[in-house]
Amino acid sequence: MTRQDDRDDKGAAGSLLLDDQLCFALYAAQRAVTAAYRPLLADLGLTYPQYLVLLVLWERGETSVKELAGALRLDYGTVSPLLKRLEGAGLVHRERAADDERSVLVACTWRGEQLKERAARVPGALLTTTGLETQEIKRLREELWKLTERAGAAADRR
Numbered sequence: 001m002t003r004q005d006d007r008d009d010k011g012a013a014g015s016l017l018l019d020d021q022l023c024f025a026l027y028a029a030q031r032a033v034t035a036a037y038r039p040l041l042a043d044l045g046l047t048y049p050q051y052l053v054l055l056v057l058w059e060r061g062e063t064s065v066k067e068l069a070g071a072l073r074l075d076y077g078t079v080s081p082l083l084k085r086l087e088g089a090g091l092v093h094r095e096r097a098a099d100d101e102r103s104v105l106v107a108c109t110w111r112g113e114q115l116k117e118r119a120a121r122v123p124g125a126l127l128t129t130t131g132l133e134t135q136e137i138k139r140l141r142e143e144l145w146k147l148t149e150r151a152g153a154a155a156d157r158r
Contacts, residue, residue: 036129040122044115045089049082051119054108057092058116062107064097091115 018024034048041051056071057063063071069079083106086092091112097103108116127137 033126033130036126037122040125040129044118044122046115046119050086050091051122053079053082053086054091054112054115054119057106057108057112058119062105065094065104065106068106086112 015021037048037051041048044051046054052072053068056068060067060071065076065079065083068083069076072079083092083094087094090109092106093109094104094106097105127134132140
């Protein structure tokens with residue numbers, strides 16, 4: 001029996017081996033995928049977090065900062081500097097809501113909307129870069145959302 005077989009028999013429960021940690025596999029995958037996006041997004045002049053902000057705005061249109069932060073699962077303090085940089089680049093604009101001074105609305109500018117056409121190539125290019133098939137991506141995404149839901153529920157119970 002090999003060391004790998006022994007580890008598989010024991011399962012990851014209770015193991016303190018780095019490669020047995022789900023969190024580390026997710027962390028390594030996230031870093032690798034983000035690195036694969038980097039050159040694709042560099043052609044657009046965007047960082048990965050900026051790309052995510054624009055994806056939400058392209059999908060939803062004008063959105064409050066609160067809703068944007070919720071969609072991205074980020075806190076306001078993380079979203080605000082992203083928006084400031086995107087606004088400085090002329091891709092988004094922010095303004096206070098007329099009916100609620102506390103709420104700030106964000107929308108793409110004309111330049112931000114024009115970038116959408118070029119960004120439409122990014123998902124396909126990522127598939128090519130990673131060598132993953134569309135069905136593999138779909139299955140993996142479903143599993144990750146399931147994990148996100150379960151881990152979030154577990155955190156909420158504490």
